[in-house]
Amino acid sequence: MTAQIHPSAVIEDGATIGPDCVIGPFCIVGSDVVLGRGVTLKSHVVITGDTYIGDDSTVFSFAVIGEIPQDKKFGGEKTSLRIGARARIREHVTVNTGTAGGGGLTSIGDDCLLMAGCHIAHDAHIGNRVIVVNSSAVAGHCIVEDDVIIGGLCGIHQFVRIGRGAIIGALTMVTNDVIPHALVQGPRGKLDGLNLVGLKRKGVDRSDITALRAAFQALKDGEGTFLDRAKRLGDEAESEYVREMVGFILGESDRNFLTPS
Structure with a gap:
């Protein structure tokens, strides 16, 4: 009853809109979507699929959250996306639901910042307080633990794990697992030391x-x-x-x- 919904927004039957949500102009919220308390959608946001977004999160214009996986094996199965509280999802971000073969769930923890143009693929599991900088992509089935920073224009190969507190320098392609608290940089990612500044x-x-x-x-x-x-x-x-x-x-x-x- 306390949500503010712009008249031009499309809220499909079945969607759950939490109290104190603000839904801006020309947004689309699908029938299986659940928005927690105080979620803000700026203009032209699409939230679809079996998607939950946690309390006090903000999604900026032209983000598409909860669309089907970019996986040719996907056959229309019911899969999910779960995003924690206080997420900041900037312009043009895309996040996909999971696949049946990958566990059926894509998850993002609390207090994450996904900067403009980045992508989180199917069945990825992102921890708490993770920052993914502009135009980086996390491929399917990756695990990114708490407090990781992924620099701009990075690519994380599918099935890669990145340990807690690691930092990935800009313009880096990461093809293998990264130990916790590591510093990785270079066009083809190299383990260059520890994230001493972060520690x-x-x-x-x-x-x-x-x-x-x-x-x-x-x-x-x-x-x-x-x-x-x-x-x-x-x-x-x-x-x-x-x-x-x-x-x-x-x-x-x-x-x-x-x-x-």
Whole structure:
């Protein structure tokens, strides 16, 4: 009853519009869409499919959210998109629902910023407080953990995992998994070190940063394969951050890893 809906907007029967929503001119909201409390749609926004957008989110003009996957195997199955609270989805962003073969769900966590022109593909799972900068694309089945920053004009290959707190420099193509708190840059992404600026900004204890730097050096220069080095780190690690890194490396993966150069 408290929503403000412009007369030119099209709200299909069955859509759920939360209290205090603001829906601008020429928006289209599909029949299976649920908007939480205080969601704002600027003009010319399309929200369709089985899509939920969390409280206090804002979607800017010409974004298309919840359309079917760009996957030739898609046969019209009922799949979903879930976006958390306080999302900021800028102009011309596209986000697709999942596919039956990929679990049927695309998800985006809380407090994410998707800048103009970026794309989140089917069955991708984006964590909390993730920033995807202008014109970057996250391909299908990717996992992007909390507090990741993906720079402008980047491409993330399908099935890639990006660990918590990593930063991807602009104009980078990422084809392999990225360990937590890493710094990746270059036309064909290379693991160039740790995201030390991000760690310091988050107030991570100096002892943990020192432990991460030592762990990174061990991964770079130690004996044996990359996995062998990670297993040895896991046996010796006292820092929670190093244990997180080791757990990520030893976890399930459909890609190889970017390794220290």
